[in-house]
Amino acid sequence: MNTKYEIKNGLTGKSTQLEAMSGTIGPDVLNIAPLLKDLGVFTFDPGFMATASTESKITYIDGDAGVLLYRGYPVEQLAEKSCFLEVANLLIYGSLPSKAQLDAFQNSITRHTMVNQQLLRFFQGFHHDAHPMAMVSAVVASMAAFYHDSTDINDPRHREIFAHRIIAKLPTIAAAAYKHSLGQPFIYPRNDLRYCANMLNMFFAVPCEAYAIDPVAAEALDLLFILHADHEQNASTSTVRLAGSTGANPYAAISAGVSALWGPAHGGANEAVLDMLEGIGSTANIDDFLARVKDKRDNVRLMGFGHRVYKNFDPRAKIIRGMCYRVLEKLGRTDSPLFELSLRLEEIALKDEYFVSRKLYPNVDFYSGIIYSAIGIPRSMFTVMFAIARTAGWVAHWQEMVSDPHMRIGRPRQLYTGPKKQDYVPIERR
Numbered sequence: 001m002n003t004k005y006e007i008k009n010g011l012t013g014k015s016t017q018l019e020a021m022s023g024t025i026g027p028d029v030l031n032i033a034p035l036l037k038d039l040g041v042f043t044f045d046p047g048f049m050a051t052a053s054t055e056s057k058i059t060y061i062d063g064d065a066g067v068l069l070y071r072g073y074p075v076e077q078l079a080e081k082s083c084f085l086e087v088a089n090l091l092i093y094g095s096l097p098s099k100a101q102l103d104a105f106q107n108s109i110t111r112h113t114m115v116n117q118q119l120l121r122f123f124q125g126f127h128h129d130a131h132p133m134a135m136v137s138a139v140v141a142s143m144a145a146f147y148h149d150s151t152d153i154n155d156p157r158h159r160e161i162f163a164h165r166i167i168a169k170l171p172t173i174a175a176a177a178y179k180h181s182l183g184q185p186f187i188y189p190r191n192d193l194r195y196c197a198n199m200l201n202m203f204f205a206v207p208c209e210a211y212a213i214d215p216v217a218a219e220a221l222d223l224l225f226i227l228h229a230d231h232e233q234n235a236s237t238s239t240v241r242l243a244g245s246t247g248a249n250p251y252a253a254i255s256a257g258v259s260a261l262w263g264p265a266h267g268g269a270n271e272a273v274l275d276m277l278e279g280i281g282s283t284a285n286i287d288d289f290l291a292r293v294k295d296k297r298d299n300v301r302l303m304g305f306g307h308r309v310y311k312n313f314d315p316r317a318k319i320i321r322g323m324c325y326r327v328l329e330k331l332g333r334t335d336s337p338l339f340e341l342s343l344r345l346e347e348i349a350l351k352d353e354y355f356v357s358r359k360l361y362p363n364v365d366f367y368s369g370i371i372y373s374a375i376g377i378p379r380s381m382f383t384v385m386f387a388i389a390r391t392a393g394w395v396a397h398w399q400e401m402v403s404d405p406h407m408r409i410g411r412p413r414q415l416y417t418g419p420k421k422q423d424y425v426p427i428e429r430r
Contacts, residue, residue: 005030009039025060042413053238053410058091058396059230066312070230071095079319084225085109085195088392091230092163092399105164106195112168113189113198115176116146123180132384133262135177140170141255151249153402162250163395170391171195174384175202181380196221199388204376216330217375221385223323224368227316228386230393232309236260236267240394241401242410250398257394258387267383267390270369273304274338274379282337283344294354304366305349306359316364324367327374339370 008015016038020028029052035041045051060069068075071090078087089097089105097105122142126135143166144151150162176186179202187202197218205211231237239260244253261267280289292300307314328339346362349355372382401407 003028007035007039009041012039014039023055026062042415044415048238053233054241054401056233056397056400057094058400059232059393061232061309063307063309063311066310066315068231068315075227075315076319079223079226082226083195084222084229084389084392087226087229088167088395091392091396108164109168109195110191110198112165113172113191115169115172119143119146120176120186123176123186126180128181128183130181132174132177132181132381133258133387135180136170136173136384136387137255137258137262139173139177140166140258141252143169144249144251147251151251153244153247153250156403159250159399159402163399166251166254166395167391170388171199172202174381174388175199177384178203178378178381194218196225200375214330214375216327220323220327220371220375224320224371224385225389225392227320227364228368228389230390230396234266235263236390237394237397240398244398244401245407245410247409250395253398254391254394257390261387261390262383267386269303269363269365270372270386271379271382273342273366274369274373276301276303277338277341277345280341280345283341286341286345286348290348290352290354302349302355302360305355305362307363310361310363311359313361314363317362317366320364320367320371321362324371327371331374336370336374338373342366342370 003020004017005020006015006017016034018030018032018034021031022028032043035043043051058071060072061067070078070087071094073090073096078090082090085106086097086102089102093101119139119142122139123135126138147162147165150158150165152158172189179186185207187205187207189198189202193201193213197213197215199221200213200218201211233241236257240253240257243256244250264272280286289300290302292298293302324339328336346366349360349362369379369382372385373379377385
């Protein structure tokens with residue numbers, strides 16, 4: 001039996017009933033549609049902290065318990081037993097693929113990694129020091145001008161081609177942006193390499209000599225991509241949905257997501273962690289640094305700790321911590337000052353009542369930047385790596401939305417606090 005709540009407007013005396021809707025797990029939500037119709041009021045929820053903007057079957061987060069599920073599967077199990085392309089397939093199609101299905105999906109992704117040669121020439125128009133996210137966002141948006149067989153959002157086959165194409169081509173576009181910043185020639189994708197190994201080769205190979213792909217680095221990237229593949233209705237995913245709700249082509253929607261991810265409060269957090277560690281300098285300065293963090297008069301923040309959703313441990317951080325040590329051990333960098341500093345900072349913060357009482361535990365960003373840096377990916381590319389991984393989730397959410405026959409354009413409302421109606425004053429009287 002559905003639960004209904006009666007809501008009354010104290011000014012007008014009018015009342016209405018709001019129906020509680022239940023998902024498979026998680027808190028109930030109230031259908032607030034009658035508020036405007038019956039009471040003439042909107043809800044006010046800055047940052048959408050208490051608003052369910054859509055119904056979705058893709059990802060579930062329990063922030064209090066530190067749970068992250070992709071299509072019902074715990075991220076810990078997927079990180080241990082799966083690979084990124086299998087997780088991408090799971091997110092897009094809704095269930096774990098058979099071996100034949102996964103082989104077909106991986107083959108399709110591999111065959112789509114090349115990009116139109118004219119598209120590569122776009123990079124010549126960017127300044128050498130252009131931010132990689134600016135280049136990636138622009139080139140992704142321009143894909144709609146090249147791939148007309150995947151822009152009809154009402155055609156299921158077009159949607160599928162787009163899904164495979166964007167997941168396949170984004171590493172190629174990202175690598176081209178990186179090579180452009182170095183002034184090096186582009187390296188074309190290789191069909192004999194797996195997804196992450198292929199990306200490493202495009203990033204670091206040069207035409208004049210062979211490049212040996214480190215299997216541990218490829219494994220670390222694959223793990224990071226699994227952990228970043230989706231995270232429910234975050235800012236960039238909501239941006240993809242909002243842009244896509246207008247009926248815009250999917251490349252425009254993904255480009256909007258890339259731009260949203262670019263913000264330092266979203267995709268740039270792991271870069272901020274390294275900036276913080278370098279600012280601290282050495283373990284001897286940790287106590288002074290934490291004292292400044294606690295001082296409300298100081299603007300110093302502890303980056304990589306706490307999360308807007310997780311009020312306990314970030315489950316992804318537990319997984320990535322072990323991989324961080326493996327990568328540094330394999331590369332002979334366990335004596336890295338930054339890694340030593342991060343471990344000591346984590347140890348002290350986890351014993352400090354100030355941070356423990358506020359449940360400020362390490363999140364995934366605390367370690368991911370250290371891993372990227374260790375395998376040679378520059379800081380300017382960190383958010384691009386995040387975008388490559390999150391594209392799987394963006395595509396899944398976009399497909400879920402546009403395949404819904406009841407899809408409506410997103411149209412948030414506001415609390416207006418500007419001037420009331422006033423008459424125009426001629427310029428000579430102002």
